[in-house]
Amino acid sequence: MFSKILIANRGEIACRIARTARAMGIATVAVHSEADARAQHVLACDQAVAIGPAPVSDSYLKADRILDAAKATGAAAIHPGYGFLSENPNFAEAVAEAGLTFIGPPASAIRAMGLKDASKKLMEEAGVPVTPGYHGENQEPDFLAEQAEKIGFPVLIKASAGGGGKGMRRVDDPSGFAAALTFARSEAASSFGHDHVLIEKYIQNPRHIEVQVFADAHGNTVHLYERDCSAQRRHQKVIEEAPAPGMTPEVREAMTGAAVRAAQAVGYQGAGTVEFIVDGSGPLRPDGFWFMEMNTRLQVEHPVTEAITGLDLVEWQIRVAASKTLPLAQDQIPLNGHALEARLYAEDPARDFMPATGRLTKLHLPDALARIDTGVAEGDTVTPHYDPMIAKVIAHGRDRGAAFSAMETALAAADAQGVTTNLAFLERLVRHDGVRAGTLDTGLIGRDLAALTATPETTPADLALAGAALTGLLTPAPLAGWRPWGTGATHLELTRATGPDQVEIDEITLRPADGQIAVESAGGEACHRATQICGALWQVTEGARTRQLYLHQTNGTVTIARDGHRLTFWLTDPMAAAEATAHGGDSIAAPLPGIVKSLNVSPGDPVTAGDILAVMEAMKMEHSLTAPRDGVIAEVAVRAGVQVEEGALLIALEPADE
Numbered sequence: 245m246f247s248k249i250l251i252a253n254r255g256e257i258a259c260r261i262a263r264t265a266r267a268m269g270i271a272t273v274a275v276h277s278e279a280d281a282r283a284q285h286v287l288a289c290d291q292a293v294a295i296g297p298a299p300v301s302d303s304y305l306k307a308d309r310i311l312d313a314a315k316a317t318g319a320a321a322i323h324p325g326y327g328f329l330s331e332n333p334n335f336a337e338a339v340a341e342a343g344l345t346f347i348g349p350p351a352s353a354i355r356a357m358g359l360k361d362a363s364k365k366l367m368e369e370a371g372v373p374v375t376p377g378y379h380g381e382n383q384e385p386d387f388l389a390e391q392a393e394k395i396g397f398p399v400l401i402k403a404s405a406g407g408g409g410k411g412m413r414r415v416d417d418p419s420g421f422a423a424a425l426t427f428a429r430s431e432a433a434s435s436f437g438h439d440h441v442l443i444e445k446y447i448q449n450p451r452h453i454e455v456q457v458f459a460d461a462h463g464n465t466v467h468l469y470e471r472d473c474s475a476q477r478r479h480q481k482v483i484e485e486a487p488a489p490g491m492t493p494e495v496r497e498a499m500t501g502a503a504v505r506a507a508q509a510v511g512y513q514g515a516g517t518v519e520f521i522v523d524g525s526g527p528l529r530p531d532g533f534w535f536m537e538m539n540t541r542l543q544v545e546h547p548v549t550e551a552i553t554g555l556d557l558v559e560w561q562i563r564v565a566a567s568k569t570l571p572l573a574q575d576q577i578p579l580n581g582h583a584l585e586a587r588l589y590a591e592d593p594a595r596d597f598m599p600a601t602g603r604l605t606k607l608h609l610p611d612a613l614a615r616i617d618t619g620v621a622e623g624d625t626v627t628p629h630y631d632p633m634i635a636k637v638i639a640h641g642r643d644r645g646a647a648f649s650a651m652e653t654a655l656a657a658a659d660a661q662g663v664t665t666n667l668a669f670l671e672r673l674v675r676h677d678g679v680r681a682g683t684l685d686t687g688l689i690g691r692d693l694a695a696l697t698a699t700p701e702t703t704p705a706d707l708a709l710a711g712a713a714l715t716g717l718l719t720p721a722p723l724a725g726w727r728p729w730g731t732g733a734t735h736l737e738l739t740r741a742t743g744p745d746q747v748e749i750d751e752i753t754l755r756p757a758d759g760q761i762a763v764e765s766a767g768g769e770a771c772h773r774a775t776q777i778c779g780a781l782w783q784v785t786e787g788a789r790t791r792q793l794y795l796h797q798t799n800g801t802v803t804i805a806r807d808g809h810r811l812t813f814w815l816t817d818p819m820a821a822a823e824a825t826a827h828g829g830d831s832i833a834a835p836l837p838g839i840v841k842s843l844n845v846s847p848g849d850p851v852t853a854g855d856i857l858a859v860m861e862a863m864k865m866e867h868s869l870t871a872p873r874d875g876v877i878a879e880v881a882v883r884a885g886v887q888v889e890e891g892a893l894l895i896a897l898e899p900a901d902e
């Protein structure tokens with residue numbers, strides 16, 4: 245077994261590989277760009293080597309620097325992760341020539357599967373069903389147009405060297421063919437340096453189902469069942485699951501059999517995925533799937549397979565690379581329950597999934613509720629240099645329903661602030677009827693995008709909870725309920741994010757009412773009781789109705805996640821709100837997180853309503869805190885110069901005489 249390996253990747257996959265290596269007692273070497281000097285994958289490894297500036301072409305794609313790093317640190321093998329150099333046969337060869345082991349398939353297998361057209365020919369010969377289409381040498385536009393006619397519209401033009409959905413264009417009728425061809429060619433040329441295309445029949449109601457295969461150097465090839473990755477946006481996977489909904493023993497046998505034949509046909513070793521496009525217009529059929537491509541590497545969504553089999557695929561990869569035999573035979577590979585993976589991205593679903601960047605001012609991922617694979621931590625910055633994936637949330641359950649329940653809970657309990665994410669979109673998606681029924685095809689997200697990104701309606705309970713949380717009136721367990729704040733009503737203006745650069749204002753009035761809080765809003769008046777169950781999980785009771793929700797608080801904002809909806813509020817004018825809640829009360833609390841600049845009073849001092857008692861600096865501005873009523877200072881709870889949290893008690897008055 246290797247004593248040390250180098251991980252030629254970054255982000256979550258580098259962290260994930262390091263975790264298994266550590267468990268196997270193998271030392272790890274990270275490589276990193278200048279932008280990643282303090283990235284999580286560097287912290288996750290025993291050693292780290294800088295390999296160049298931020299752009300991937302100057303760092304993570306620099307094969308020679310990575311090989312130098314391996315030699316300099318004495319690593320015996322290189323794990324390429326996914327993306328980057330993982331499917332580059334020249335790199336696999338260079339690793340071997342340097343006397344090191346490539347933790348992946350032989351270069352010849354990568355090469356055989358590298359081009360979609362050449363691999364399809366090979367697969368046809370191996371008796372694997374292939375999508376009807378033209379995948380020959382002739383690239384004349386008129387000839388290709390003729391082929392498209394012959395295949396029958398709609399067709400899909402694909403870059404032979406394609407990946408990640410790039411260089412792909414659907415054409416519905418002959419009139420659109422020439423323009424689509426030009427587009428696909430130019431995108432292929434700029435993304436892959438190779439403008440060859442192939443034409444395929446566009447499969448109606450397509451589902452994407454892929455088979456995980458594994459082979460060793462001793463002639464053993466097995467499959468680890470299938471994954472359904474039909475929930476896609478712009479040909480990119482968003483949610484993956486295993487096993488595939490509606491799978492039957494007969495179809496599984498046909499599909500996994502074809503996948504194993506595909507792997508054997510190219511002399512495969514290690515982990516690989518054979519992707520099939522599937523006719524989803526009815527139930528799955530043994531003759532209703534066609535080979536699309538083989539990904540000759542570990543796949544992003546491999547954790548769902550790990551969840552249902554209980555196996556560690558990275559451990560298997562390392563063992564196979566070390567010439568060991570596969571740990572299990574086909575009939576020993578378990579299949580337990582159902583697993584889902586959701587990809588949390590820094591992107592804006594409402595703006596056509598445009599990638600977002602920025603600093604993650606808050607990142608809470610509930611690793612007690614689901615498996616979390618991530619490569620960033622709170623405080624890290626999502627940069628434009630790399631893939632904007634923040635984390636993968638992997639939920640496992642006894643059956644499909646249980647897996648979905650676990651995923652719903654994990655997503656609601658998660659919070660990310662500072663960067664636009666697809667979290668709210670994911671919460672909607674896992675509750676979508678088509679997704680829940682397992683009848684989704686790859687077009688579902690595109691068709692229902694408006695509903696999946698719609699702004700949710702607020703309820704009086706949302707407004708009460710948000711208003712109380714933002715003004716420091718919500719008390720954590722065991723003090724169930726609301727902090728008493730005198731008897732007066734509090735008028736607040738809440739701002740709520742409703743879309744890209746869009747907000748909505750809610751005016752509300754909060755009143756204490758017998759241990760409950762009464763909220764008056766445009767939606768009417770209602771009384772609520774709130775109790776913290778644990779952490780961000782709260783229970784809100786309104787009359788006979790009790791609901792649970794997650795309440796996420798950060799500097800000046802509060803996010804409520806409930807029923808698959810996520811609402812973020814902040815106070816339009818925090819200082820006005822602070823005065824409102826202080827009115828008639830006995831205490832002065834920090835309206836915002838900030839620094840106490842000065843304190844003007846000491847215990848025993850008499851004060852008059854409106855006197856300035858303290859000055860705070862928050863959000864680069866000074867704010868005066870005034871006496872809510874006439875009275876005597878009972879307590880000064882802070883010193884000047886200290887940093888205080890929002891809602892922290894600063895000054896208390898002696899109780900007013902009755």
Ligand code: ADP
Nearest residue numbers: 326327328407408409480481539543544545631
């Ligand atoms: P999957 O089916 O596993 O999502 P993709 O082919 O879409 O496979 O790509 C897998 C991952 O590899 C992507 O999420 C992305 O992070 C990375 N990737 C894809 N293409 C490139 C590329 N050209 N350069 C760097 N990384 C890439």
Ligand code: ADP
Nearest residue numbers: 406407408409410444445446447450452479686
């Ligand atoms: P990439 O290398 O970019 O991953 P694939 O060939 O794997 O390209 O296709 C990516 C996605 O495009 C599939 O998951 C599927 O959603 C869609 N797709 C590919 N081929 C077809 C087809 N013949 N008919 C319908 N949809 C297809």
Ligand code: MG
Nearest residue numbers: 407408519537
């Ligand atoms: Mg693919």
